[in-house]
Amino acid sequence: MTDTSTFSLLAPGEPPAFEIVNPAGSSSAFLICDHASNRVPARLGSLGLTEAQRADHIAWDPGAAEMARRLSVLLDAPLVLSGYSRLVIDCNRPRTNPQLMASQSAGVPVPGNTAITDEDSAARLSQLFEPYHEAVETLLAARADRPTTLLSIHSFTPDIGDGEPRPWRIAIAYGRDDRLARLLIPALRADGTIVGDNQPYSVTADSDYSIPVHGERRGIPHVLVETRQDGIRTPETAWQWAEKLAAAYRSIEADAIRLTQSAGAAPPVDRR
Numbered sequence: 001m002t003d004t005s006t007f008s009l010l011a012p013g014e015p016p017a018f019e020i021v022n023p024a025g026s027s028s029a030f031l032i033c034d035h036a037s038n039r040v041p042a043r044l045g046s047l048g049l050t051e052a053q054r055a056d057h058i059a060w061d062p063g064a065a066e067m068a069r070r071l072s073v074l075l076d077a078p079l080v081l082s083g084y085s086r087l088v089i090d091c092n093r094p095r096t097n098p099q100l101m102a103s104q105s106a107g108v109p110v111p112g113n114t115a116i117t118d119e120d121s122a123a124r125l126s127q128l129f130e131p132y133h134e135a136v137e138t139l140l141a142a143r144a145d146r147p148t149t150l151l152s153i154h155s156f157t158p159d160i161g162d163g164e165p166r167p168w169r170i171a172i173a174y175g176r177d178d179r180l181a182r183l184l185i186p187a188l189r190a191d192g193t194i195v196g197d198n199q200p201y202s203v204t205a206d207s208d209y210s211i212p213v214h215g216e217r218r219g220i221p222h223v224l225v226e227t228r229q230d231g232i233r234t235p236e237t238a239w240q241w242a243e244k245l246a247a248a249y250r251s252i253e254a255d256a257i258r259l260t261q262s263a264g265a266a267p268p269v270d271r272r
């Protein structure tokens with residue numbers, strides 16, 4: 001997409017749209033973190049939200065970036081993190097999804113998103129969403145001749161706002177291609193951990209972007225990993241879950257690599 005915006009969304013000195021960690025990592029695992037940050041460009045102010053609302057899960061996936069960074073170290077895996085809040089633009093929504101620049105999230109109105117101009121919308125797409133995904137694409141293309149799996153690291157709320165607790169400590173989500181999930185779920189369950197199998201969320205082409213585009217379309221075995229947020233509130237606990245996930249991945253890595261080498265990968269999907 002051509003950048004039709006006439007202004008720079010990010011001021012000099014603000015962080016870039018994405019961060020790349022350990023790009024030459026030796027692991028077969030390639031990590032992404034779509035909801036790593038709750039940062040809002042200064043130009044957009046507070047989006048009309050309180051500081052507490054901007055610190056809440058509607059703005060990002062608390063704990064996910066910490067866990068992903070640790071996983072990158074433990075596995076020696078490349079990692080790409082989005083630099084800005086999902087409320088500015090959600091890097092895991094198709095461009096046509098109404099939640100791409102949500103005017104409300106989990107019942108919370110987002111005043112700064114109720115009347116987005118075409119210019120502002122174009123700037124968010126071309127200066128945040130697209131650079132992040134282009135970074136992922138470029139890195140994946142550069143290692144096309146190496147065995148690669150894709151792990152998209154997220155976190156989910158302990159309940160859905162009704163006080164009813166979600167039992168899963170960690171969850172593996174997928175769409176049309178469950179090959180890596182079928183390996184990783186039993187490995188995570190081996191010590192009795194309650195692991196969601198496409199619960200509380202699954203991956204669909206209408207609601208998700210990263211897995212359909214970078215995983216399914218490329219035929220790369222993949223999973224979306226969701227860890228319950230109350231388990232990763234501190235760096236120490238996020239590291240513990242990273243260690244558990246790293247150990248589970250290592251235990252199935254040889255089989256995962258075989259998946260990458262087998263013919264008949266998942267069928268391609270249309271590019272959105």
Ligand SMILES: [Zn+2]
Binds near residue numbers: 034035060061153154
């Ligand atoms: Zn997320």
